[in-house]
Amino acid sequence: MPKSTQLHRRIASLFSGHWVSPVVFLILWEAGSRLGLIPKSTLAAPSAVIGTLVEMLATGELPDNLFVSFLRVAAGLVIGLSIGITLALAAGLSRQGEAAIDPIMQIKRTIPTLALTPLFIVWFGIGETPKVALIAFASIFPVYLNLYSGIRGVDVRLIEGARSFGLSKTEVIWHVILPGALPSLLVGLRYSLSVSILVLVVAEQINASAGLGYLVNNARDFMRTDIIVVCLLVYAALGLGADGLVRLIERRALAWRPNLAEA
């Protein structure tokens, strides 16, 4: 008797999990496709999507294009993050730097990056350059804003405490200000990564001959909704991966924070 109630409870808890509704959704989707309620040209069935995914992996079509996109994001991020971090350090650590840099950055912040696409095409043509430039441009701001405010937000009492022990200005920056601003930098990094993927999607619509965007564009022309869905999945995976990467860095770099320190 108690065994069976235990079993009941187990089954009950099994079906109250968070995975239930997505699975039901997938089953309904699959059923709808098979019954012809959802035409293939509107949305491919989950099973078809998985089949396409496997096929694209096997032929190397997906890895090759993914690699092209990855290089674009990486190049854009390296440039954008370097500029953003440099500017934030200059503006955060010196009054002159702040006066020179921050107003311009605040003005630039109001311009949506994607609205600059036409201008970038005029300037850089339709090759790789405008794509990388757009990603770089977009990823400057989150990291700049967060690091700058992080530096400015470091507890003055800690800085004074360090100064009272005779630390030089450079030592105070190294031991107090930069570690104090690190959590903000990582928040900025996370935003920059997700923005870079967002911009990638749009940037690759510019006359791409390779990359995820190219796959999507081609699939659209041939009404291959299965390929489109595969690419959407890849974008989602990229976003998740970027987030996980920052979380990993946080866990290592911010081990001192109480919620992590006690865990």
Added chain:
Amino acid sequence: MLAETNFTAAFPVVEPVVRLRDFSRSFGANTVIDGLNLSIAPGEFVALLGRSGGGKTTLLRTLAGLDSVQGQDVLIPSSRAVVFQDARLLPWKKVWRNVALGLKGPGVRERAEAALNEVGLGHRIDAWPLTLSGGEAQRVALARALVREPKLLLLDEPFAALDALTRIKMHALVLELWRVHRPAILMVTHDVDEAVALADRILVLDAGRIVAEEHITVQRGERGDVGRVLRQRLLGHLGCEVTSEHFLSAVDVGASIVPFPQGASA
């Protein structure tokens, strides 16, 4: 018997570690410290009492070398350390790295460890500061100050944020460390009883001037009786007139502190 009151700072015969002559400091039109004379002898334990806004913090910042003293006659030792009311440990550095902050040369960890052992926290050497209790953090702050072997140790209301029991333990610890290392100590406090229990000399700072000075020659731990008289006088200097009724009840509250525990003697 216990103390002579004079209103000018006494200049001891030995070369003082701290000497301010006619020191003034103002922010805009607001004069915070006004023609202050102060000298502290090596190894002397001085308590500084005063109301909020009386210039205590400004004086402490000056002695800590945090404010510039251009053109003023100010002598402070180069080896000095501060323990603040909030421990001000860097949360991203492990305890021993906090203690060793700014130290150079070989054996830094060993020196930090020795200092931590002295305050009874050798076992927390690799802990993160945010996992420490308030009392532990303050002991780390003490270790961080003492590892520098300072000639002048500045204590800025270091026990104000601690509970009563921890505070009593910290008093004993500070006295013990003071006896071993013999820095000159200037302790800023609101607590008259704390000042009476710990210090050789008590200064009352008001409106930027030293308005009272009390020397205590009675040994620590035997100050119960003289403390009561002194306490009332100091409270008077602080502008807190106590009737005998209030006074008695106040003594009851403070009774756990005035007769110093463990019969410590200087």
